[in-house]
Amino acid sequence: MIEESLTIDDEIRARARIHAREVIDDHDLALEFDALEWAVSGRARRRAGLCRWDADREVATIVLARRAYERYEWAEFAAGVRHELVHALQFQRTGESGHGERFLELAARLEAPRRCRSFTEPRYVLRCLADDCAWTATRHRASKPVKAPDRYRCGDCGDVLEVEHTDSGRTWNAASGYGGAKAALGKDW
Ligand SMILES: [Zn+2]
Ligand SMILES: [Zn+2]
Structure with a gap:
């Protein structure tokens, strides 16, 4: 039998994906879950996450910080995941995303923080x-x-x-x- 070891990065991705699915269902978001990619950064230190948009492939990648996962309570980390989901949704819709009015409306609906942490750092x-x-x-x-x-x-x-x-x-x-x-x-x- 092959013993599979679940790394912390796998755990972060798995929990974030489960949370994202719940949020999409609960709020009936028009977010294409299967088109989302997930990554974990071992370097990012002050930023809980970010969302990258690859315009050629039209794929949004949510990058989550391992340090933030280790340091924050899950509730705070999950709120950061929801912030990045708003970016992902905007990228999928329009190919762009910022922290404008529409972003803030949806962020408020999802009880997500208004800003990526890096913006205040x-x-x-x-x-x-x-x-x-x-x-x-x-x-x-x-x-x-x-x-x-x-x-x-x-x-x-x-x-x-x-x-x-x-x-x-x-x-x-x-x-x-x-x-x-x-x-x-x-x-x-
Ligand atoms: Zn942001
Ligand atoms: Zn000095």
Whole structure:
């Protein structure tokens, strides 16, 4: 007998799919369940999920974050799944999706959060590496200090800086590290 081991990623996908089916049935959503694809990201750190649209294949993929699953209560994680279902539905209907009025109406109906968590999170955090200094700053764009932290110093104590890409948790303290992180993350950047 072959013993099948269920990985955590399988578990996440299975629970999310079951939840999605229930939501589609309960709310009579015109969402094509069989055309949905599901993936789990082991890198995303601050974002519970996202929905990608492949316009050529006309396929929506809901990507769920393993860390969020491990960290959140199921109810909160499930609410994030419903948020992504609204995106998937909009993609299937129109090939586009944002957080406009129609999105918010349906999100409210599904008791899903209005925003993907990433929208409230800065993309980068600059941090002083001195043990006794708590200086940090957040950036939404790849500013010069984000790209080359080695050319800058802490605004408080003058020590060296580190940058964290909040979605992935990757950190670097030189321009080469920025390039490396960016290359390594590819589409997840
Ligand atoms: Zn969203
Ligand atoms: Zn400092």
